[in-house]
Amino acid sequence: MKLRHLQNALAALTVLSAQASAQEQPLTTKCESAPLMAAFVAFGETGRMPSNLAKFLGDAALNKVEPYKAFDNVYYVGICWVSAWLITSPNGHVLIDTLYGSYTSQMLSNIRALGFDPKDIKLVVVTHGHFDHAGGIGQIKSELAPGTRFAMTKEGWREAAEDSVSHPRFRWQMIEPDIVLTDGQTVTGGDVVIQAFETPGHTMGTASFAFDARDGARVYRAFTVGGLGLNRIRGPEQVEAFIDSVKRIRTLTQDGPRPVELHLTTHGFSTGLNEAKDRLKTRKPIDPHPLVDLPGFRKQLDDLQAGAEKRLVVERQKKAN
Numbered sequence: 001m002k003l004r005h006l007q008n009a010l011a012a013l014t015v016l017s018a019q020a021s022a023q024e025q026p027l028t029t030k031c032e033s034a035p036l037m038a039a040f041v042a043f044g045e046t047g048r049m050p051s052n053l054a055k056f057l058g059d060a061a062l063n064k065v066e067p068y069k070a071f072d073n074v075y076y077v078g079i080c081w082v083s084a085w086l087i088t089s090p091n092g093h094v095l096i097d098t099l100y101g102s103y104t105s106q107m108l109s110n111i112r113a114l115g116f117d118p119k120d121i122k123l124v125v126v127t128h129g130h131f132d133h134a135g136g137i138g139q140i141k142s143e144l145a146p147g148t149r150f151a152m153t154k155e156g157w158r159e160a161a162e163d164s165v166s167h168p169r170f171r172w173q174m175i176e177p178d179i180v181l182t183d184g185q186t187v188t189g190g191d192v193v194i195q196a197f198e199t200p201g202h203t204m205g206t207a208s209f210a211f212d213a214r215d216g217a218r219v220y221r222a223f224t225v226g227g228l229g230l231n232r233i234r235g236p237e238q239v240e241a242f243i244d245s246v247k248r249i250r251t252l253t254q255d256g257p258r259p260v261e262l263h264l265t266t267h268g269f270s271t272g273l274n275e276a277k278d279r280l281k282t283r284k285p286i287d288p289h290p291l292v293d294l295p296g297f298r299k300q301l302d303d304l305q306a307g308a309e310k311r312l313v314v315e316r317q318k319k320a321n
């Protein structure tokens with residue numbers, strides 16, 4: 001009897017320790033896009049964040065990405081799971097998104113490590129009011145030059161104020177609304193010109209941004225899609241808005257005097273940014289720029305639209321019931 005008890009206890013221990021080590025296994029130690037994307041898809045489908053994803057998001061060491069020059073005037077200063085882009089000019093810079101918590105300090109260190117002074121940032125444009133993009137806004141305002149301007153859409157400012165006091169896991173210091181972006185508006189910081197587009201869907205206040213990215217003699221029209229996921233949907237109208245925005249962004253890749261040519265994403269795992277960045281390091285002068293992938297961008301937009309159309313059916317059913 002005793003021996004059987006012992007054997008049972010040992011068997012139970014083995015199972016427990018196997019579970020524990022499975023849990024301890026990080027999602028990725030090298031910021032690989034595929035496992036992160038899969039975990040976020042699972043989160044989106046179930047509404048429950050996988051525990052290894054939650055752990056990863058909070059792990060500053062695993063989220064560290066060496067800042068790098070993506071284009072002659074565009075630098076990546078974000079962390080693994082959330083982007084921040086610095087667009088530079090001799091007369092001042094523009095920052096897209098603020099990160100959050102200790103990651104905001106990491107971003108400011110990244111900017112300094114690249115040889116720039118955060119005090120030369122003239123304008124901060126924020127894609128939307130969720131904590132991962134807007135959560136550092138209060139800290140940044142206190143650390144940057146007093147004249148630094150901040151821009152969001154009207155609804156973006158409202159969402160950020162709401163999220164800053166009501167998010168279940170992360171609260172932050174919000175600032176008073178500054179520049180209120182409207183659709184098609186251009187804003188400047190130093191010599192950097194950013195065109196803003198109202199692209200509601202991920203949140204109703206989401207903005208996307210177009211700007212020039214220089215690569216030697218070539219000037220590309222770059223685009224940052226302000227919101228990608230359907231993780232905080234509040235009904236079919238929001239999904240309809242998402243689909244309309246995605247369709248519109250797709251037309252921006254083919255119409256007008258300066259069609260958009262590439263996507264500089266707010267979440268690197270969504271475009272394989274970390275892997276493309278590695279190809280940047282070994283790029284030879286005759287090689288194409290690894291971050292310029294217009295077919296890939298259009299495929300991403302098609303996938304976003306297809307996913308949203310599926311979700312729309314679900315949201316319409318929910319509303320009808």
Ligand SMILES: [Zn+2]
Nearest residue numbers: 128130202227
């Ligand atoms: Zn968001």
